[in-house]
Amino acid sequence: MQAERAGTLFWLAVGMFSIYGSIRLGLGTLREPGSGFLSFLAGCFISLVAITIFLQTFFRKPKAHSKLKALWAEVNWHRPVTISLLALGFILLLERGGFILAGFLLLLILFRWLEKFSWKKSVIIPAITLGFAYLLFNVFLKATLPKGFFGF
Amino acid sequence: MEFFANFIAGFNVALQPLNFMFCFLGVFIGTLIGVLPGIGPVGTMAILLPVTYGIPPTTAIIMLAGIYYGAQYGGSTTSILVNIPGEAASVVTTLDGYQMAKNGRAGPALGIAAFGSFIAGTIAVIGLQLLAPPLVTVALRFGPPEYFSLMILGFVILTYLAQKSMAKALMMAGVGIILGTVGLDTMTGMPRFTFNIPELLDGVGLAPLAMGLFGISEILLNVEKKIKQELITTKVRGIFPNLEDWRRSIGAILRGTGLGFFLGILPGGGAVLSSFVSYAVEKRISKHPEDFGRGAIEGVAAPESANNSAAQGAFIPLLTLGIPANVVMAILLGALMIHNITPGPMLVKDHPQLFWGVISSMYMGNIMLLVLNLPLIGLWVQLLRVPYNILFPMILFVCVIGAYVINNSTVDVSLMLLFGVVGYLMRKFEYEPAPLVLAYVLAPMLENALRQSLILSGGSFGIFMVRPISAGCLLVAAALLFSSLLPMIRRRREEIVAEAEEDE
Numbered sequence: 151m152q153a154e155r156a157g158t159l160f161w162l163a164v165g166m167f168s169i170y171g172s173i174r175l176g177l178g179t180l181r182e183p184g185s186g187f188l189s190f191l192a193g194c195f196i197s198l199v200a201i202t203i204f205l206q207t208f209f210r211k212p213k214a215h216s217k218l219k220a221l222w223a224e225v226n227w228h229r230p231v232t233i234s235l236l237a238l239g240f241i242l243l244l245e246r247g248g249f250i251l252a253g254f255l256l257l258l259i260l261f262r263w264l265e266k267f268s269w270k271k272s273v274i275i276p277a278i279t280l281g282f283a284y285l286l287f288n289v290f291l292k293a294t295l296p297k298g299f300f301g302f
Numbered sequence: 303m304e305f306f307a308n309f310i311a312g313f314n315v316a317l318q319p320l321n322f323m324f325c326f327l328g329v330f331i332g333t334l335i336g337v338l339p340g341i342g343p344v345g346t347m348a349i350l351l352p353v354t355y356g357i358p359p360t361t362a363i364i365m366l367a368g369i370y371y372g373a374q375y376g377g378s379t380t381s382i383l384v385n386i387p388g389e390a391a392s393v394v395t396t397l398d399g400y401q402m403a404k405n406g407r408a409g410p411a412l413g414i415a416a417f418g419s420f421i422a423g424t425i426a427v428i429g430l431q432l433l434a435p436p437l438v439t440v441a442l443r444f445g446p447p448e449y450f451s452l453m454i455l456g457f458v459i460l461t462y463l464a465q466k467s468m469a470k471a472l473m474m475a476g477v478g479i480i481l482g483t484v485g486l487d488t489m490t491g492m493p494r495f496t497f498n499i500p501e502l503l504d505g506v507g508l509a510p511l512a513m514g515l516f517g518i519s520e521i522l523l524n525v526e527k528k529i530k531q532e533l534i535t536t537k538v539r540g541i542f543p544n545l546e547d548w549r550r551s552i553g554a555i556l557r558g559t560g561l562g563f564f565l566g567i568l569p570g571g572g573a574v575l576s577s578f579v580s581y582a583v584e585k586r587i588s589k590h591p592e593d594f595g596r597g598a599i600e601g602v603a604a605p606e607s608a609n610n611s612a613a614q615g616a617f618i619p620l621l622t623l624g625i626p627a628n629v630v631m632a633i634l635l636g637a638l639m640i641h642n643i644t645p646g647p648m649l650v651k652d653h654p655q656l657f658w659g660v661i662s663s664m665y666m667g668n669i670m671l672l673v674l675n676l677p678l679i680g681l682w683v684q685l686l687r688v689p690y691n692i693l694f695p696m697i698l699f700v701c702v703i704g705a706y707v708i709n710n711s712t713v714d715v716s717l718m719l720l721f722g723v724v725g726y727l728m729r730k731f732e733y734e735p736a737p738l739v740l741a742y743v744l745a746p747m748l749e750n751a752l753r754q755s756l757i758l759s760g761g762s763f764g765i766f767m768v769r770p771i772s773a774g775c776l777l778v779a780a781a782l783l784f785s786s787l788l789p790m791i792r793r794r795r796e797e798i799v800a801e802a803e804e805d806e
Contacts, residue, residue, distance in 0.1 A: 157731040161473055168480045175494055180761030185487040185494055188749045189480050196476040199469050221730050222526075230522035233698065234723055237518075240702055241715050253699060260695040279696050283703050291356040293707035 153218045154207045162200035168193030232264060248298020253280050305431065312662030315655045321361050325663045328365035329670045332372020337380055337682045341697060342390065343373035344736075345520050347633045348512030349697070351640075352704040359641035360656045364663040366637055370630050371423060371613040371664065374573055375671045378415035378606050379682050382408060391573035391609035394581045398594060398601030405597050409540040414551050414599055415606040416675040417543070422559040422607035423668040426614035429563050430621075431661055434650070437622040441647035444623070446758065447765050450751035451775035453744050456625060458779040459568060460740060466732045468786050474728075478738040481506050482745020489753065501713040508636035510705050510718035511742060515735040517701050518722025521694050523729055541676055543599070551603035554584050562608030566615025572628040573609035573616075580608035614664060620645055621657060625744070629736040632743040 168189050178184025236256055243252040257276030261267045267275070287293045315321060335346045347366050354362035377392030382399035395415065402411035444452070461471035484495045485505030496502040543551065561583065562576035584604040585594045594601050616627040624646030626632040638645050643653060650657045675682075705718040725735050741748075759765035767773045 153731055157733070161477070164477060164480075171495055175492065180756055180763075182761075183753050183756055185490050185492045188745070188752060189483045189494070192476045192479040192483075196473050196480075199473045199476070203467075203469055203473075225526040227526060229525045230726060233522060233525060234719065237698065237702060237719050237722075241712050241719065244702075244706065244712060244715070249703070253703070256702075257695050257699060260698070265691045265695070275692065275695075279699055283700060286353070287703055287707050291353060291707070293352075293356070294710055295703070295707070296710075 151218050152207055152216050153221055154216060155204055156218050158200040158204040158207075162197055162204065165193045165195075165197030165200055169197065229264070233260070236260065244298075245296045246298055249284075249295040250280060251298055253283065304435075308431065308435075308658050309662065311654065312658030313665075315360060315659030316364065316663040316666055320358070321364050321659065321663060322666070324357065324361045324365040325368050325667050326670055328368020329372035329375075329667045330674065331365075332369040332374075333376035333671065333674050333682065334685070335369070336373035336376020336378075336392070337685055338688070338693065341520060341693075342516070343370050344512070344629055344633065345516040346373070347630065348509065348515075349517045349701055349704055351509040351512065351633065351637060352708050354637055355640065355708065359638065359643055359653075360659045362637055362641065363634060363656065363660050366634055367617070367660055367664065368667045370634075371610060371667060372671055374606075374609045374613050375416065375419050375675050376682070377609075378419070378602070379412065379675070379679070380686065382411045382415065382602070383683060384686060391577050391612075392606075393574075394577045394605045395602055397581070398596070398598050401595065401597035402599065402602065407597065410543040410547050410599065411602050412679055413541040413676065414543045414547060414603045416541075416672060418551065418555045418558070418603045418607040419610040419675075420668050420672045421555050422562060422611040423614060423671070424665065425559050426563050426566075426611040427661060427664045427668070430614055430617055430664075434618055434622050434657075434661070437618060438647045438650050441623045444647070444771070445769070446751040446754035447769050447772040448775070449623075449625075450748060450755055451766055451772040451779075452623065452625060453748050453751070455775040455779045456627070456744070457737065457741060458782050460628070460737055462782045462786060466734055470733050471737045474733055474735070474738040475741040478741025478743075479745045479748065481511065481738070482742040483749065488746070488750075499713065501709065501711055506717065506742075507708060507714055508633070508640070508743065509708055510714045511721050512633055512636070512739055513701050513705055514718040514721025514723075515725035515728075515739060517697065518718060519725030519729060519735070521698055522722060522726040524690060525694060541679060547599050551599050554580075554600040554604040555607045557583060558604040558607030559611045562611030563615040565608075566612030566627065567618045568627065572630070573612045576608040576612035577605035580604040617660075621649060621660075622647060624649070624747070626740060629739050632740045636743050 172186030172190035172193055175186030175189070176184035177186050177190055236259060240252050240256045243255070247255075254276050257279055258272055261275055262269065262272035284295070288295050316325065331346065331350070332343065335341050335343060347369055350366070350369070354366065357365075374391055377387060378395050378399065381387045381392040381395035382403050385396050385400040387393040387396055399411045399415070402408065457472070457475045461468050461475060480495070482505075484502060486493055486503055493503055558576075558580040561580045562573075565576040565579060566572055581594075581601060581604055584600050585591050588594065588598070588600065590598070616631050619625050619627045620631045620635060624635070624644060626635045635645055643649070643656065701718065702715055705715045706712065708714050728735055755765050756763075765772075766776055
């Protein structure tokens with residue numbers, strides 16, 4: 151599939167969803183616009199532009215790199231995927247495990263397994279980063295960081 | 303007389319120890335991220351937004367502004383020494399800056415970039431101080447129809463100048479408007495697009511959105527390929543340009559300053575555009591255009607002056623009209639609103655200490671930057687050696703913790719990650735995130751202006767055409783949209799973009 155078509159189909163779905171949601175919210179009248187008035191206009195606009203770009207792809211000569219697969223052909227796509235999943239894991243662990251445990255695990259995995267640093271560096275750099283983050287957010291900005299079940 | 307009174311009042315605020323310290327912190331961080339490839343001022347400001355929650359609003363804006371104009375200084379260092387622009391506004395500096403470095407003239411190239419930036423920055427602040435008060439008087443006459451039309455014009459100019467497809471940029475502005483409507487409707491109290499998530503009743507936060515679209519997505523995009531770091535190994539010496547260098551550069555600096563300042567004021571304009579335009583102007587008027595691209599010092603002086611001048615000029619529409627000229631200003635607007643301060647014509651009356659304090663801090667910031675960028679150039683060169691694979695886990699960690707501490711909620715962190723992935727995909731599919739964020743920030747104002755205008759006119763869209771300022775803005779917007787559809791003009795615009803991309 152062409153990347154351009156896939157992209158516009160996604161935004162078309164966003165536009166249609168916005169139109170549907172806006173109608174449910176109520177459009178009001180021109181004298182007294184309702185809660186869904188602006189998002190309805192924006193949804194119509196997005197859908198219209200998306201349909202136009204989608205149709206244009208049938209009349210344009212496709213480029214060599216225009217396929218969906220080509221976007222990830224010459225790059226390490228697994229790295230952004232791994233980092234996103236690790237960040238998701240961090241979010242799930244943050245309130246249960248606490249800031250220090252969740253943060254240390256995230257950084258350790260990133261440095262040791264993803265970036266192949268030595269064990270020494272993979273422990274020292276996260277420790278310094280955690281210390282800096284603790285000073286900045288907890289001491290300096292007086293923000294509450296989650297302590298987790300270990301209490302730290 | 304009033305100028306000097308404001309000048310002194312502003313300095314009284316800017317010189318307070320806390321503000322002075324945060325001004326230094328801002329320009330230091332700005333230079334740092336300008337030097338380091340892989341993270342730009344927008345991403346940094348977004349990441350540091352949560353930090354500003356705990357400090358007074360004037361201090362916060364002084365710091366964020368310092369990051370923006372500081373990055374314009376720092377960006378030149380990597381452009382000249384490594385041939386990698388630290389951020390987009392320094393792309394054009396690589397053309398002659400790197401050639402100068404290869405010819406053994408890295409010192410004068412860095413020197414003229416710093417001096418040019420200082421001169422341009424200082425003149426632009428004086429311009430800002432002189433131009434802002436009369437504009438405030440004009441802005442006070444603006445009603446909802448004028449504001450609505452001005453915002454539409456801003457969207458159209460921003461998308462017209464988009465690096466990629468204008469249609470896609472317009473579409474992103476539409477998405478930004480939808481995101482901006484999420485949360486309670488201020489007029490009816492009805493929840494909109496909240497999916498029964500209580501945290502969304504206040505809307506999607508600017509910090510998670512901007513951190514995701516600019517911070518996280520930048521990391522995801524950078525890690526999929528290796529960032530090459532080839533450093534000039536020769537020592538940087540002789541940073542003071544000689545008399546001949548000055549003779550060739552001074553005109554370029556002054557022209558770059560003027561051009562940058564006015565392009566910075568334009569909605570959609572800013573540092574990136576002004577650096578390209580000033581370089582093109584210098585090349586066109588030069589008696590030796592063939593020297594450009596081979597190490598002409600004017601090719602460094604002009605864009606570096608222009609991008610600094612533009613960075614400061616861009617504050618004018620934000621501080622006087624309350625309308626951000628570009629995405630960086632949109633983040634500043636968001637930061638002000640977080641502190642319950644609405645920028646616009648009343649800002650100077652309601653919060654004079656903020657208005658004049660921020661402007662005066664820029665004088666100080668420019669001096670600090672000159673000190674940071676000339677004697678300490680060796681430090682920044684050393685920093686270039688820090689590999690990206692050490693930096694990105696730290697940036698990621700500061701992002702996730704920063705997003706959490708805003709409301710002590712994992713919903714904000716999840717939203718940030720979601721927008722990070724969406725932003726990554728957007729960049730892969732060549733959709734620009736800047737129009738989205740700008741539209742998101744402006745959406746509540748746009749909606750209020752549209753609703754109030756329609757209520758005023760009894761439901762007639764004619765109100766936008768019978769008022770001269772409003773009609774003028776809409777006509778210019780329509781002309782730009784129409785011109786983008788004309789094949790000949792469109793081809794020229796695509797050529798300009800292609801040239802810019804080739805230069806990158």
